[in-house]
Amino acid sequence: MTVPTIALNNGVQIPQLGFGVFQIKPQDTVQAVTAALDAGYRHIDTAEMYGNEQQVGDAIKAYDIDPAEVFVTTKLNNGFHAYDDALRAIDASLADLQREQIDLFLIHWPLPAIGFDDAWRALEKGYADGKLRAIGVSNFQPHHLRRLHEEFTVRPAVNQIEVHPYLTQTDLLAFDAEHEIATEAWSPIAQGLVLDDPVIVEIAGRIGRTPAQVVLRWHIQLGSIVFPKSLQPARMAENFDIFGFELADDDMALISALNRDERTGPNPDEFNWIPGTPR
Template identity: 50%
Template sequence: MLNDLSSTTTLHNGVEMPWLGLGVFKVEDGDEVIHSVTKAIENGYRSIDTAAVYKNEEGVGQAIKQSDVARDQLFITSKVWNSDQGYQSTLDAFESTLARLQLDYLDLYLIHWPVPELNKYKDTWRALEKLYKEGKIRAIGVSNFKESHLAELIKDCEIVPMVNQVEFHPHLTQEPLRAYCRDHHIQLEAWSPLKQGELLDDPILTEIANHHNKTVAQVIIRWDLQSGVVTIPKSVKEHRIISNADVFDFELTAEEMSQINAMNKDDRRGPDPDAFNKY
């Protein structure tokens, strides 16, 4: 299952999604993101995760276009931003995303945040279902949805989300949400798996890393994968991009997994999805 960067999980519609990919949150458009994506692909990454609000889709698209890897070997994800939620505005936003990426289709398209006060995510989801049925997206999902948001969406939707991308790291293990997603065959995906660097000096993780002759970042990424969580660590430096993927030659013991699980503090680095209303 977890042999190398080509290892995939199968989503509930049969689409295969790489377990490990590159995230490009806060990576500058232009040379920086082109370099980051290019080096990732050159070093075996096949999954790239961007979003409209990152404002770097054009650079991601340029790197894909310049790549020697065939399009059908890549897994490209983007997300509709809050200000574009709603049925028609989501359809329009998707076409703009495709144009910026210079692609004919996406592998995965996500609703970036539920934004409950907008009360538009059901209409947004109907647009994603339409695009999915038309073959313009191979898989559809959500991001930052709690159990309550998922339950409300599933109550009325035709297609259950295939992916839920959320903040997930040893200080925020999201156990109830993970159980809910498992019960509904929704693949959990981690953003900010390293808690934006805050965990890299943790003594428990450091001890485990030393035992395996690995870095703390590698231990966290391996913990994600062994937890059944897809992960997309971000880096703009080639040596770190390579290092983040060097996690397939060791395995954490059951005791080490339990130690890391016990680090949970329900501590978010990002906003609470129930309260986040930026658009």
């Protein structure tokens, strides 16, 4: 099965479905990524903050595949927003992932108490130097994105945000699309909260799919990039099998109408946590 790709605003092609390693322990990461590659995934999403970049690199290196065929995304740790720190963090990620170039590198959080100007300048430098194929952001709101457009040279290629049927973020998805920023959806099934929703269960039963497949397919048809996480190979395969069916417009609307503006993660306008400090 071939996963469709989306052209980012600099022409780089990104697979629309990937495998996320958030909350996967380092000791479990090699096995999980190997199983994901076995299932057909060719896009892995990690982050410095997850503590498993090296294991992602180990798994890809050991797999019988050209590493260039695997699209890798990682993100800047919150403690490295100073310019020189961010440059060093880029080099550290390159070393840990065992790559000469990272496909997509994101600022993980905007950190309102600290700011992201110097961090973005460092990402622009990494992009100009050819260390990063594309650069973007995560958890940015429209006011953050407007500043990037108005004050900096390189437009973000991606905005990775929390999106699921209980937090549809319709306005932010529309803002991203208007400004040629691809949206990536993290927590795509709201950490499982939406899988028991009667609307989703009914749609799944009616079309002969699982609730997770229905929700992931909803993301795909919205045009978002999605990367579910699992440690179970059978669930990885189930999550990958979402391209042999389509949701009807009415079902898409029913799922979108479930919005509660309910987050499973922090509010980006309030979140300033740096690893190693108290929350």
